[in-house]
Amino acid sequence: MPIGLIALALGGFGIGLTEFVIMGLLPEVAADFRVSEASAGWLISGYALAVVLGALGLTAAVTRFERKPVLAVLLVLFIAGNLISAAAPDYWIMMAGRVVAALSHGAFFGIGAVVAADMVAPTKKAGAIAIMFTGLTAANVLGVPFGTMLGQAAGWRSTFWAITGIGVLALAGILALVPKTGHGGTSPGGLRSELRAFRSGQVWLSILVTILGYGGMFGAFTYIAFTLTEVSGFAAFTVPWLLIVFGVGLFIGNALGGRAADRNVDRTLLVVLSVLVAVLVAFALTAGNQLLTIASMVLMGGFGFATVPGLQMRVMKYADGAPTLASGANIGAFNVGNALGAWLGGVTITAGLGYTSPIWAGAGITLLGLGVMAFAAAKAHAPTNAPAPTNAPADSVGSATNAPADSVGSATNAPAASVIR
Known part of the structure; x- marks a missing residue:
């Protein structure tokens, strides 16, 4: 190494x-x-x-x-x-x-x-x-x-x-x-070649899933110190130890999420986002119970960060030939999600909805992300009317759209901007 x-x-x-x-x-x-x-x-x-x-x-x-x-x-x-x-x-x-x-x-x-x-x-x-x-x-x-x-x-x-x-x-x-x-x-390869990735509709859908899917978890996590001390009743000095618990979940989820995404990225994201919504709802309902709060912290970290490898892989998959700017853009998308979640959580607290309200807001944002992911997966795997090219290998990068060939229907003669694939 x-x-x-x-x-x-x-x-x-x-x-x-x-x-x-x-x-x-x-x-x-x-x-x-x-x-x-x-x-x-x-x-x-x-x-x-x-x-x-x-x-x-x-x-x-x-x-x-x-x-x-x-x-x-x-x-x-x-x-x-x-x-x-x-x-x-x-x-x-x-x-x-x-x-x-x-x-x-x-x-x-x-x-x-x-x-x-x-x-x-x-x-x-x-x-x-x-x-x-x-x-x-x-x-x-x-x-x-x-x-x-x-x-x-x-x-x-x-x-x-x-x-x-x-x-x-x-x-x-x-x-x-x-x-x-x-x-x-x-x-x-220069800025012009890097920008070509953004002609793919799937790149934009993937970025939107990153914003919503990750932003929901982050919004719940932003004000976690207040939730733990004011709702769950933990002493302030225990907060760092509870963050270690969250971190253990994060580490495990990140590793397992990466392995699962290698097998099937879309299916992994759909399953993980679905479970994350359920975890956030359960956390909001049981935050007054310290044992259940600890369990929720582990699960929120695990399923929240299990999305990260898949979200990054999905953008790279559809950003053919432009790894640097597409990778940077998706990291930016993670942080748009951070800002969205933190802002909405702050709004709910200011409105007097209590210190579990950021968790409810996070569940709602994540649910929106799940909906976008379901739409993106359906579009990626939907058959097209155009025949596949006969002079290219099945696993080649096909068509003027630069879409990966493993998204069904690899080539069309339509302009890239007109096809969400």
Whole structure:
């Protein structure tokens, strides 16, 4: 295994920690800046929206540059943002720091995945990408709970100082250990070629499923500290341990969801989203029971993150020939979902609906995602009237639509924009 993958994973760990650790510290941050719970939640929503801008804007802007220095610059941006957050004297400076750090998020994972794949043999590319994304998983399983503990023991700012240090270590690792070019056999093809992926209707449907399917779980999770302390009756010091429970579910769900998606991505997403809706409804109904709350935390983490591999795979499947920008766009979609869920959860709390209302809102959003997924799957597998080409192998990429051949009806003579496939 190339040691440069560890540097990429460390960068992913720091970025994942920045995104998620504030959830466990939201009460402390709100009290320090003397803002409402909903206003504090905007530190999460603002980060998520800035990720979208970075995932699309920055990735598009740097497709023609050498990838290693781009990754280094993105980590410098990440370090600067967390430095601002750690030293922020007021709420709006804190928001600015969150935005600066978030701009690096989507581009780092989108470009880093391509670099990771180019560091190994063709038969090991998926494993290399998985190692990089292990950093993001570890951030949720270990980083968030222990970051929350640190913030509660030494002040929430100490957590952001620690994340800044992780960013410095990751930058040093990228500079020392990642290959000089990072291009391998897949050098950037330019913005125009990357944009071709978005002619596929299935790419857009997949992105919408990502926004709704992941956003529902995230909306329920955003205000989880308030739910646990105000509804379930847990003491504040137990919140980090409960986040570890959530992280265990996340780790298991992410692994099993990836294996299932390798066999049948659409069926996996339909089943997992269906169960996730049921889990969120059950959690909202039983949040006053501590034992059932713990069970719900495990299941919410497991089924919530079991969607992630499949959602990413589905976009890549239909984004033929444009891995970098399509990958970055879907990471942006995850964070649009984050912002949507956090915003809607804040709205329900502000409306006086209680601290279980974000969970109900999350169930509703996820149900919408399930509906879109069912529509997308039906369209992908619906037969077409056009005959399949006789001069191409059955598993080839067919037609002017650039749709993958394993979506039934691989080729038509219609313009790509007119067919949702």
